[in-house]
Amino acid sequence: MDFEHTWRGRPILNEERLQRLIDEMDDGIDTTFYEPSSSSNPFTAFSISQSTKTSVSDSLSTDTSSLRLRSVESLPSFSPSERFSSPFSESCNPVASSLTPSITNLLSISRDEAMIFHHYVTWIAPLMIPVDSAENPWKSVYPSTALQDSSPASQALYHAILAQSAFNIANLQKDNHGSCRQRESVALKHYGASLRELSKSLNVTKETEYDACAATLYTLMISEGNARGSVAWRSHFNGVGGFVTQFVQQKPWTRSTHSWVISQSLALSFEISQTGNAKPYGRSPITEVLLDGVASRQNFGYTIGASCDVLRIISSIRLFAEKIALGDIPDNLGSLIQAYLIELSPQNHTKLNVDLDMPDRESVLKSLPEKQQHEFLDCLHLRLFRTAALIYLHQTILKVPPRGVRKYVKSVLEDATTFIRMRGGSISMWPVFIAATEATKEEDQLMVEQWLAISSHLGMQNRLIAGKLIRQIWRERSQEAITSCLDPDQVIKDWKTIQQRLGIDLLLL
Known part of the structure; x- marks a missing residue:
């Protein structure tokens, strides 16, 4: 929110009280202050007590700064086991209980779900984009769309996010077989819940639910191919084509930034993933409609770290390779190859x-x-x-x-x-x-x-x-x-x- 809406209804603080609130934040003190009817510091999202401060700041190391390889200058001789530690271990279980009831009640979710959701935003989201920044949609667009209302579409995305996150935690805990199996079980539960809610939505999809449904399809695909390593991820893409054709006339990806961000993720992922498809696939609604519809913006491709021109060339190379494999050699293939070589x-x-x-x-x-x-x-x-x-x-x-x-x-x-x-x-x-x-x-x-x-x-x-x-x-x-x-x-x-x-x-x- 902007400045005015952020602080609307809050009393103006004098310098002394402002400094005291900041000091209390630094010390992790949870006291009743500020307003008689409120026990929240205006600079907090959660109420942090002394007993939970250590577990939150020290035990839960889900910030990707742990991946920054502080001593990676020693490459190529570094030992990975010395550089990394899993962000989730058995000792981290108390972290879930450190989340306050207020945030749990607000989201109407269990503390375990809150922890899994937190893992998504703080660990997975930075890994979904090459250079993490304020424009990272997995920190903003996807979570906010999942929590925007209680519709089946938003619920489908919410459970898909939890499934992706729980699968990731299971992979990080693979050395602890019991914990790994438990997390996989949780992930599968949310995966199934997402599919059920998505099925309800796809039967009566409205334009207002496009964002949540498209984001769910993308997240389920990532959960299968990225988190589980399953070959079933392609079936979700096969369904995306039919989903996109429902919105050819409305073109929701042209009407809001959220819709465009989610749509370009689908288009990018499809074109890149098809480069690994051994079977000829040709053009599809994702290439015909979605790629052409979202690629006009200057920052298209930023979530995968590629430019629009290069991604279009990759898509064209794939399509021409498929034609050649079928014996259909374009007359202008030589000039096209020359143009690609110059551009690249x-x-x-x-x-x-x-x-x-x-x-x-x-x-x-x-x-x-x-x-x-x-x-x-x-x-x-x-x-x-x-x-x-x-x-x-x-x-x-x-x-x-x-x-x-x-x-x-x-x-x-x-x-x-x-x-x-x-x-x-x-x-x-x-x-x-x-x-x-x-x-x-x-x-x-x-x-x-x-x-x-x-x-x-x-x-x-x-x-x-x-x-x-x-x-x-x-x-x-x-x-x-x-x-x-x-x-x-x-x-x-x-x-x-x-x-x-x-x-x-x-x-x-």
Whole structure:
């Protein structure tokens, strides 16, 4: 809210009383003050007593600052086990009871649900976007939409969020089998509740419920592919196409920022995930209607860390590759490839207006103000995607062996390493994975292993599955190289074919 509405009805404080309230906040004192009828400090969301202060601030380390790899300067020799600790352990259970009854009653949820919801906002949300900031919709748009009313659509999103969060907690507690199974059981309960509420909504979906239904479909997809590592996530996308067609005329994504943010997440995720589909899929309502409808805004792609132009090219490359696989070769394919090569060429990285290759860039970056650090990291991630798209073009349409894209692979992995050193693990999966599938040199594979080691501590199952697939690609390439008396960087391996053979359907988000 703005300043006026935030403080409406509150008495004006003199300097002495204002300082006392701030001091009491710092000391964690829970006293009755301010107004005779109120026991809340105007600067608090929760009432914190001395007995719970330690468990909240110390035991619950769900802030992703624990992922920032404070001593990550030691890469490439760091030991992941020394850098990370799970944000949830058995000793953290008392945290749930530290949430006050007032907030629990307000949300009409149990304390355990409040803790799971808190985990979503403070741990999962920062990992859903490359550079965390005030514009992170998983901290604002998704939670607020889930809690806006008691409609089946909002309830569906609420339970989907809890399912995603509980699955993540279970993954983080995988070393404690009892606790892990308990959290998985909780996650499945909320997953089922979300599907039931969503079913009610989809039968009579109104335009006013578009946001909650679209966000629910997206969150369930993430829960399946990202949190559980299941192949069932694609079925949710198959349903999204039919859902989107209901709103072709109304186009709710053009009418509010919330609708646009949620819609662009669906469009982005669909286009990226389809790059891993071994079966021809072609255009769909998500590509025809949704992508074209949401891609006009300048900041399209910010939630995944890619530019609109690059994402459109990735989508076009996929569509052309599918046509070629079916024997339908476009007459203008040569000119299109040339246009893509020009657009994705390293020279066009200068459009970012930031010197990404400055000498000793990591040391320089640490000395910059936070705003400039964020700008640098945003631009670095944009380049990551652009270079990875260049690799994708070469491997998908041009069928170039790893030797032909080695410099691009090295560029992506070095940029990813810098990004991880500065951010700690919220890098998008697609560009690093695409580069990893073509990594043949030992130093490049070592950078991939470092990324996988960090990613394995985020509670995201698709990262672990990605590691298995990448290593299988490397093994098969090496074996074929030995059999054919070739160097590994001369051997072309279709990672989608290997994925299909392994029974994997990797969500590349």
